[in-house]
Each structure stands twice: as C-alpha cells, then as structure tokens.
Amino acid sequence: MAMADSRRQRIITLCGLYVAQGVPWGFMLITLPSYLAFEYKDQFGVDEIGKLKAIILIPWSFKLIWAPLMDTYTFRPMGRRRPWIIGAELMMAVSLLGFIGLGDPSEKLQLILFMYFLHNCFASLQDVCTDALAGDILLPEEHGQMNGMMWGSKLVGKGIGAWGLAVVLDIGG
Numbered sequence: 001m002a003m004a005d006s007r008r009q010r011i012i013t014l015c016g017l018y019v020a021q022g023v024p025w026g027f028m029l030i031t032l033p034s035y036l037a038f039e040y041k042d043q044f045g046v047d048e049i050g051k052l053k054a055i056i057l058i059p060w061s062f063k064l065i066w067a068p069l070m071d072t073y074t075f076r077p078m079g080r081r082r083p084w085i086i087g088a089e090l091m092m093a094v095s096l097l098g099f100i101g102l103g104d105p106s107e108k109l110q111l112i113l114f115m116y117f118l119h120n121c122f123a124s125l126q127d128v129c130t131d132a133l134a135g136d137i138l139l140p141e142e143h144g145q146m147n148g149m150m151w152g153s154k155l156v157g158k159g160i161g162a163w164g165l166a167v168v169l170d171i172g173g
Helices: 007-039 046-055 058-072 082-097 109-137 140-172
Strands: none
Touching: 007 046, 007 082, 007 109, 007 140, 046 109, 058 109, 082 109, 109 140
16 A cells, blocks of 8 residues: 555654654754763863754755755656655664764764764755655645644654663663
C-alpha cells in the first residue's frame, strides 16, 4: 500500500522522520553541552559550549541549496524523494556513530564541532526531503494538521534525545 493511499501510513512515516531529526537535536543542543560543561568545566567554558550550540544552526541555511538540488536529481525507480531521504538518514546515522569512538572529549572540541556540523548538514537535507514528500503526498486539507503533528514529533524527539540520552550518559558515562 502506498503512502498516498493511507492516511495512517502518511502520519506514521512523516512523524517518524521528524522524531528522527529531533533525537540528535536534543542530544546535541541540550544533553552533550550540559554534560561537557559539568564534567569538563576546566576545558569547556562558555565560549566552547556556545560554539557547539551555534554550529548546529549553520547547516540549516543550506536548505536553500538542498531543495533545488533534490528536485533536479532524482532516481525515478525509487521515487522522487525516497533516495534522498534514505541517503540523508544513513549519513545522519554514520555521523552519529562517530560519537561512539570519541573517547575523552576534553581535547576534541574541533572534532565534535565538525561532527555537529556534518550531522546537521544531513539533518537539514532530511528536513527538506521530508517536507517535499509531505507536499507531494498530503491532501490539501491535511497540510495544516500534519504540519503541527510533524513539528510536535520533532519536539518529542528532542525530548527523547535530551532526557533519554542524559540517562544513558548518567548510567554509562
């Protein structure tokens, strides 16, 4: 069954993609900076924490580039949006896996900044792809409600990323 034929499937897919954006966002914006400021207060002052939070926003300005690029280059056998969404999601996952082997973050601010930047490049691409998909498959009367549901899903993901990964950091260090 295609998403265009099932309202339930559209809601689950689009909201799930927005949760996937929110989880790392909550971790990067709230949990990790708080952890670093607390655990490594000598190495991570206000300036370093500010850089971490600021670097997250820069890639979101690339949305102006992603949209025409995505509309120009498609792989029709997979659909107009699917290859872009899958690629963005995979690269988001790969960029997050880099945090696993990071070790002691106290001397790796530049690497963390790069990882933040890279991840948010792919997250902004995924955002554009998801919005384009929504525009393609939603019925006109669904746009307003789904916009709210998608944004709410990102906030839920942000909460999961902030709280859930704080618990993981607390338990595992």
